[in-house]
Amino acid sequence: MTGIYDTGLEHNPANHQPLSPLSYLERAARTFPDITAVIHGSLRMTYAQFFARSRRLASALAAKGVGKGDTVTVMLSNTPAMLEAHFGVPVVKAVLHSLNTRLDAAIIAFQLDHAETKVLIVDREFSAVVKEALGLASVTPLVIDYDDPEYAADAPYPKGERIGDLDYETFVRSGDPDFAWSMPDDEWDAISLNYTSGTTGNPKGVVYHHRGAALMAYANTIHAGMGRHPVYLWTLPMFHCNGWCFPWTLAVQAGTHVCLRWVRAKPMYDAIADHGVTHLCGAPVVMSTLINAADADKREFAQTVTFNTAAAPPPESVLAGMADAGFAVTHLYGLTETYGPAVVNEWKDEWDGLESSARATRKARQGVRYAALEGLAVMDPKTMEQTPPDGETIGEVMFRGNIVMKGYLKNRKATDEAFAGGWFHSGDLGVMHPDGYIQLKDRSKDIIISGGENISSIEVEDALYKHPAVAACGVVARHDDKWGETPVAYVELKPGRHASEDEIIEHCRALLAKFKCPRTVIFDEIPKTSTGKIQKFVLRERAKSL
């Protein structure tokens, strides 16, 4: 049956255009051409210049035959070239594939082949490993060297040799600054490709679409509280979920990107003080770097800076330290498959009045759905029924909505599994609290089953973090003939602090049921990913050999 509201009221170009973040940059550049879009060392780029360079890049790519559905791979730090790629690549309807700059040659080669890379842009910091990867890969992309003009004199890593066919700057300059700024044919078209870290098996290629990226830009702007012309410091790698979509987000309010090659305390404080940074994102390790900076590296600043963190919930002591240092911390949660953050710990004013540990309990929860996410649930993956919202019953965290990926590239099986039952299965385990906030308990493989009882490794780690000497920790299962598994704690102590195994175990006993306390404590450096996540799988491997 067709009703009156469905007749003569069809889509047409006047009332239906594809959603795309490309629209935001055009608007920012035309409205605020003189506002600073990018700061990088001594370099400044206005929105007019940034827009023109993105068009030049697009034009140069088009001249090399790059077009719809082609993959442009980049191995870049948080530099202006990386920002330009976020716009210049999709303008020619190609797909931006960002490599994690810490990957080894074998994984890079796998990704280049799997993504069918046509063009590869490489920062000279990474030329050696990329050269090696190209030797292993089957594809033979056009290779372009990016020679960062602001490569710091005190660089912790030296520049590598040129390995490309072309130089990035020459390539961009060959393009037309008035190249047509095209929207995608369809908002469902792919905009970017990000591989999961793939702790087991080959990494999976997560495909984002223009629709999701456009909506994330709105939601980030709103949830991060970005007013006109925010100043954003690039401490989160842009290769990580496209920097949680902030390269696109900043265009909504014509904000300033402050680039940063390496996350070190002094340049962070300098940027905050000198450029008036209002927002930054990063893993807890970035917070530690800020808090534990040498006094000589710290700077005074007047503004309150919003720090969005994800991954592990921030320990209470870190939150207190951040507040003292002038940062307002928001805890987010998401996965590569959800464009980065899709859950926000919406903070309630009345919680400010709670005592410190109760506040930390609230702060540790992952929270509620982003405005742009339509569904967030904790479910039994077998029955697809929601677990009771009692804060205790563990289920799998599931997502549904427009900021969930298109799927995994060339991997129908994994895609179908991930979307079984019409929800995205995160693989993360959590609980739903009575007030609708979710809290992660563990990934299924992180649950320790001891004597038939489930032990949440996160709960044990939370207890460990309350010990004043603990800088970082990870709790994993160790085989035990009697109990099946028992928890073993890997602990990294703060510089100059000491604690014995017995002390640590005693500390846990004061906070946890006895069966949850670690039986073994090993003092060691904790392995972390390039984005600051603790590599539990490495610890599990180590525990096997105990």
Place this chain on the structure above:
Amino acid sequence: MTGIYDTGLEHNPANHQPLSPLSYLERAARTFPDITAVIHGSLRMTYAQFFARSRRLASALAAKGVGKGDTVTVMLSNTPAMLEAHFGVPVVKAVLHSLNTRLDAAIIAFQLDHAETKVLIVDREFSAVVKEALGLASVTPLVIDYDDPEYAADAPYPKGERIGDLDYETFVRSGDPDFAWSMPDDEWDAISLNYTSGTTGNPKGVVYHHRGAALMAYANTIHAGMGRHPVYLWTLPMFHCNGWCFPWTLAVQAGTHVCLRWVRAKPMYDAIADHGVTHLCGAPVVMSTLINAADADKREFAQTVTFNTAAAPPPESVLAGMADAGFAVTHLYGLTETYGPAVVNEWKDEWDGLESSARATRKARQGVRYAALEGLAVMDPKTMEQTPPDGETIGEVMFRGNIVMKGYLKNRKATDEAFAGGWFHSGDLGVMHPDGYIQLKDRSKDIIISGGENISSIEVEDALYKHPAVAACGVVARHDDKWGETPVAYVELKPGRHASEDEIIEHCRALLAKFKCPRTVIFDEIPKTSTGKIQKFVLRERAKSL
């Protein structure tokens, strides 16, 4: 050719959900159940209560057989019932049709029949005219009386009799507070219907869709600078373009609606001071009411209040008065067909340093596209080519994007004309300035052609407003045997101020070319629409009889 990014990456419920503002209310209610959603006189409703009542309304409508594509018409002031209707009606996939409360019985009857109204909810203030309209109309909707419990004792209009089959409160209470909160089947489905004022011929029914309403909510939040829990005062009628979509917008940041039946100075100041209002919208007449309020009605308040205005550009003196009174004015522009505002005068910090008249010149421009509007242009409607951005060449203002209506209900011809060439033709004439900001010059019928020269009536009105005694004015064409047309000015003086015809004409000569100056000045009350727009067509009628 199907590429790798189009294979095995289709839509499914996990990664594609219809965009709808309904999603925001559910999120606000679940996340912030205890935050105040609605204030109306002594009434307070939390988000949990507001959500439950919207579900009850939906449930009660469903029980009466109201469903997809049915029209629910409301004749309501800015009351809680009107807010509930903005959510409760679309939840059952019906379409909300809001009647302008100033309409006469004949037009109401026309709209009821044209919209095929199934249910009609009527505030008792308007029962007499609606009863008359029902006598004229062919449709026989279920009629529900809304008896506002906060109908003020000092009401300027008395309550009318009950004319309905049911009482609203009883009706809502009959519904289920746990009724399923359904999203639309498709984001293109209609959410609301708003008739144009139809100064010529029958009014046209402008149909909005869920997609546009959802995107407007983001864009309003961002452009109005709404942080967490804004407090919004309802001075703009909700029947006007669905209150520029703010009934839906507020849910994004879980803001508080402060209802207001009648726009009068004292309750406005009381609400601002007592409830901490952060935002309000309205025509320039609302600003005049605030500025010209008696001292006894004014209140002190600490916060800066954002006032969004549209329609005529605010005169310089009004802007200065508003700034003095603690309001930050943003000038917006749009039409019923663009969900209300789709253009924003993005203000640049450097303009604050300009001298007063230069600032006013900037403030008078309509501006640039909303982030959610994909295209804004000034074009020659015959060639569909953009006029040069010289600030002088007049063309028709055109819109394109996702906040443009589905079309006109049951009016294929008008819809096709409006969307000719893939752009929405606004009928407004304007220029594009070199910096990309548009400025309205006139509607085509408002241009006065004198001796073959075009005279912009807005330009003449701007000059008139600079006279200190002028409170309101309208300039229209008068037939002239020699010149074809000459401008005649209708002027309303401020209370207690005086000016002669000669003085006014002399004042204009100092500011305008002689041929643009009014030949005749008539001192009279200026007729305005219920939304504060000056009724040029009334003035044109009066000028005919001169």
